[in-house]
Amino acid sequence: MKLASIHFYPVKSAAGHEVHEAEVQPWGLAGxxxxxxxxxxxxxxxxxxxxxxxxxxxxxxxxxxxxxxxxxxxxxxxxxxxxxxxxxxxxxxxxxxxxxxxxxxxxxxxxxxxxxxxLDDPTRRPVNPAYGTPEDRVSLADAYPLLLTSNDSLAQLDDWIAKTAAERGEEAPAPLPMHRFRPNVVIDDVGTPFAEDEWRRVRIGEVTFRVTKGCDRCVLTTIDTATYTKGKEPIRTLAKHRRRDGKVWFGINLIPDAPGRIAQGDSVAIL
Structure with missing residues (x-):
């Protein structure tokens, strides 16, 4: 497996950037x-x-x-x-x-x-103690320092969405861009869609991470970033295939064990 892309979002809920490499800080990617x-x-x-x-x-x-x-x-x-x-x-x-x-x-x-x-001092906000240690910190992300997704999982979701449309007599939509899910790191060559659900520790390049929990998704993923209009997907199809505990799930949340640097193409290992 390898690191396919890296993304950061300077302002929560504004547009983000894809970068070749990034510094991993205790509370998330730099910036x-x-x-x-x-x-x-x-x-x-x-x-x-x-x-x-x-x-x-x-x-x-x-x-x-x-x-x-x-x-x-x-x-x-x-x-x-x-x-x-x-x-x-x-x-x-x-x-x-x-x-x-x-x-x-x-x-x-x-x-x-x-x-x-x-947030001038990123050490101010602790991570939910149910999923982290008292020392863990997070910036202004929803809950955890980094979000990981995989291209294999998105490919499976796109297939499911196309089948949902066909069953309803709708025109097949274009594949969803990964930026709809606002990940920090995207992984290639996982092999099995949603295999990341079972990961507990992962190393990307020189940095190791703890997996806290899956990421439950909201209506933000339904917004077309070209038109800024809301649709039904992917929530409609995730609710059919990825629903549990009253929520729908895509991606996993990470906490770094220590600072370091990651870059596109870095190897990814499950620990």
């Missing part, structure tokens, strides 16, 4: 999901509620974030000193506000008042 968007009352806003946020392509140069999008000129983000607490899945996390200019830029894109927040 991954250190920013998020809130409403004017401090509640988290994601593309689940505002699909237009996927049109924002954040560019990261060192510690400098620049927002780019179809509606306005690029904007360099300058965080200010205001700090507020945001509820991250039941855990209060202190975040730094990124100023009125960033708020106006994103509000115009979202069509509602929003603000941009920055």
């Amino acid at each position: 991954d999901r250190r920013y998020l968007i809130t409403d004017e009352h401090g509640g988290i806003i994601t593309a689940r509620e505002e699909p237009s946020l996927l049109a924002c392509l954040p560019l990261l140069d060192g510690d400098t974030l620049t927002l780019t999008g179809p509606h306005a000129a690029p904007l360099r983000v300058v965080p200010d000193s205001a700090i507020s607490t945001v509820d991250m899945r039941g855990t209060p996390v202190a975040l730094t506000d990124c100023g009125d200019a960033a708020a106006r830029w994103l509000s115009e894109l979202a069509g509602r008042p929003v603000r941009l927040k920055w």
Whole structure:
């Protein structure tokens, strides 16, 4: 098996980047999901509620974030000193506000008042203690430092989706792009679809990871990133083939044992 691609997302629920190599930090890939968007009352806003946020392509140069999008000129983000607490899945996390200019830029894109927040100290947020140690940390990802998916599993899912369409007399859809699932690492040559469900430890290049749990999927995966409209797939077909505990599943969550670097083409081993 080998590492096929690496992806990171500077702003939670905005567009991401594919990179040739990346630094694995204790809380996730370097630069991954250190920013998020809130409403004017401090509640988290994601593309689940505002699909237009996927049109924002954040560019990261060192510690400098620049927002780019179809509606306005690029904007360099300058965080200010205001700090507020945001509820991250039941855990209060202190975040730094990124100023009125960033708020106006994103509000115009979202069509509602929003603000941009920055996790200046990534050691603030612990991982769910049911799946990690007291020392484990995560940035602003939903729950865990990295998400792994496999191309074999996506190929199987695409086959299932085509069969679902045929059974319903619908036109066969185009294969889903992997970026619908917003993974950090994508694996090739697994051999068996969804074999990753059974993994407990994995090594990618020089970095070893613990597998915490599978990743339950939401309506974000149904958004077409070209049109920003929601459809029925893949949730409809995952519910038919990959439903358990009232949820649907695709991919696995990882916690790194120690920092290191990974690169496309790295070997992948199950430990």
